[in-house]
Amino acid sequence: MPGRLMLVFFISLVCFLPFNGSLPVTDPVEANYALTAQEMLFSGDWISPQIYGQYWFDKPILIYWLIAGSYMLLGMGEFAARFPAGVFAAASVTLVYWSAVRVYANHRVAFFAALALASGLEFWVLAKMIITDAVLMFWVSGVMVTLYLSLQNRHWQTVAGFCAGMAVLTKGPVGVALPALTVLLFALYRRDGAALRRFLAWPGLVAFLLTAVPWYGIMYRLHGMEFINTFLGLHNYLRATVSEHPKDNVFYYYLVLFPVSLLPWTGVFFRGLGGLWREGRSVWNSYLLWWMGVIIVFYSLMATKYPTYVFPAAFPAALITGWMLERMQREVGQRQWLWLLVPLLLLLGAMGVGLQWLPETQGVSAAVSILLTGGVSLWMQWTGRKRWLPVAAAVTVFIVSLSTVYGGLIPLAAEKSAKKLAQELPYNGAVIASCGDYSTSFVFYSRYRVPRLVDRVDSAAVSVWAGKNTMPVETWEQFRVRAAGAADVYVLRKERGNTSLPVMLAQGWTLVDHNGEQELWRRETTE
Numbered sequence: 001m002p003g004r005l006m007l008v009f010f011i012s013l014v015c016f017l018p019f020n021g022s023l024p025v026t027d028p029v030e031a032n033y034a035l036t037a038q039e040m041l042f043s044g045d046w047i048s049p050q051i052y053g054q055y056w057f058d059k060p061i062l063i064y065w066l067i068a069g070s071y072m073l074l075g076m077g078e079f080a081a082r083f084p085a086g087v088f089a090a091a092s093v094t095l096v097y098w099s100a101v102r103v104y105a106n107h108r109v110a111f112f113a114a115l116a117l118a119s120g121l122e123f124w125v126l127a128k129m130i131i132t133d134a135v136l137m138f139w140v141s142g143v144m145v146t147l148y149l150s151l152q153n154r155h156w157q158t159v160a161g162f163c164a165g166m167a168v169l170t171k172g173p174v175g176v177a178l179p180a181l182t183v184l185l186f187a188l189y190r191r192d193g194a195a196l197r198r199f200l201a202w203p204g205l206v207a208f209l210l211t212a213v214p215w216y217g218i219m220y221r222l223h224g225m226e227f228i229n230t231f232l233g234l235h236n237y238l239r240a241t242v243s244e245h246p247k248d249n250v251f252y253y254y255l256v257l258f259p260v261s262l263l264p265w266t267g268v269f270f271r272g273l274g275g276l277w278r279e280g281r282s283v284w285n286s287y288l289l290w291w292m293g294v295i296i297v298f299y300s301l302m303a304t305k306y307p308t309y310v311f312p313a314a315f316p317a318a319l320i321t322g323w324m325l326e327r328m329q330r331e332v333g334q335r336q337w338l339w340l341l342v343p344l345l346l347l348l349g350a351m352g353v354g355l356q357w358l359p360e361t362q363g364v365s366a367a368v369s370i371l372l373t374g375g376v377s378l379w380m381q382w383t384g385r386k387r388w389l390p391v392a393a394a395v396t397v398f399i400v401s402l403s404t405v406y407g408g409l410i411p412l413a414a415e416k417s418a419k420k421l422a423q424e425l426p427y428n429g430a431v432i433a434s435c436g437d438y439s440t441s442f443v444f445y446s447r448y449r450v451p452r453l454v455d456r457v458d459s460a461a462v463s464v465w466a467g468k469n470t471m472p473v474e475t476w477e478q479f480r481v482r483a484a485g486a487a488d489v490y491v492l493r494k495e496r497g498n499t500s501l502p503v504m505l506a507q508g509w510t511l512v513d514h515n516g517e518q519e520l521w522r523r524e525t526t527e
Helices: 002-016 029-043 062-074 078-104 107-118 121-126 133-149 156-171 174-190 193-199 202-223 225-241 253-261 266-279 283-301 311-329 335-357 360-383 389-415 440-446 476-483 500-505
Strands: 431-435 452-454 473-475 489-493 509-515 518-523
Touching: 002 078, 002 107, 029 062, 029 078, 029 440, 062 078, 062 133, 062 156, 078 107, 078 121, 078 133, 078 311, 107 121, 107 311, 107 389, 121 253, 121 311, 121 389, 133 156, 133 174, 133 283, 133 311, 156 174, 156 202, 174 193, 174 283, 202 225, 253 266, 253 283, 253 311, 266 283, 266 311, 266 335, 283 311, 311 335, 335 389, 431 476, 452 476, 473 476
Parallel strands: 431 452, 431 489, 452 473
Antiparallel strands: 489 518, 509 518
16 A cells, blocks of 8 residues: 555656746746745745745745745755645645545545546646645645544544644644534534544644644744734735635635536536435535535635635545546446546637647647547547546546646746846846836846835835735835946836836836836936
8 A cells, every 4th residue: 555655646746747847936926935935045034934025924834844945955946946736736646545545445436536636627737836725735635534534543633633733834724724614514414422522632632733833832922913913814814804806706706616627527526426415425425525515615705715715625526536437437338428528528628729829839739639639538438448538538638738838838927927037137236126016026036126116105005905015115216316326227117008117217228128018127327
């Protein structure tokens, strides 16, 4: 078993790492994590996260430790910044395999569950992104699996408590709130007080406190109520009660997004839900449904909605899918495989439509991979080769995904990153400012202090979300004074519609380069 788990982990990791070093760090989200970890190394402060030289209480410490440690191991670049996500994605695939073996005592179910999780549409995307979601999924899934196992063996309580502590160090209170709410509702539904007492036993609570409390305690001692008000108030309570993106705050947001995120396994997943219903509500089946349902309903009730919030629900969905695939392998006939083939072809069709936005040569190679892999899947369905059809679907997704990353995501990421423009700057000694939307990736790649230009310093804070903005600001007049006599003076303009730049700079400035909506201007003469 250990050897098989290592094989699953390394095969998964090999699938998630290609082209990671070619994907530039993008704005706005990825650059925040990459830059904060960069400043952790530069400052030597491994306790209090910082960005732009100021304390930054957006997320707990674990993600920054992971990225900074990756920088130390692999060098400060895109591959290192994306490496933790790939490692934890591979760890989640390994965990789903191990979980299925423990619960179902069936390696085929485990294999199909791992296959479904690893090749799900959202999963392989997040396995490459510099955000917390891949890490959070692993720890939350670890909590949920070991809590269930603790019903048979109380020694798993300690492991569950440790995983809960790590989840809280990854993303805050939600790391323990979701598992706690799930097991509470599950125990109440089954009217099983003994199970609830086993879930909340003291070994798990002690392990949780020893894991999570030290960092939070140190942060409160160092920063007091500023940490509490910013981290718990702004970045947790406010996001739950005030929509950061009001247009997305609709009740069906995740009801639509979650099934799409599971492609090409969406049909098999829904067939699996029907199978669970017909089979009856065993302890494990009920647990899976509560686990997945609580995550989706919880975030549906939150005011702020992000596409990645319900990502941890993909883990129980993969277990359901793996269970269903194993049953389908034992069924007679071919029609049941349309539950897999139709969503797969829909996914390939959607990717084919997206080829129009790729460069011509790269679009051709992606089109060829779509046609070949889609054709192989159709042939397998037609000839009844059901044993290998799930494998063919997963391989299809990976081949098409890699061609899409190379031909589409890399150019798209380049447009959403200031890497190209940062490379135009001298190594040091330049005076730089930014106007329009702020580009954190420009700071990450240039390693310069880049204040955002405003008409008045107090005009930078204009909304309830102003506390998220910690970048330095200065007025145009302050910038002119700072730039007086300097040889190299630059302004990064993020939005071409911004009219402040030509009015303020007038003559004597030239456009160095542009990238997407970003422009880099250089002053040719000193004042």
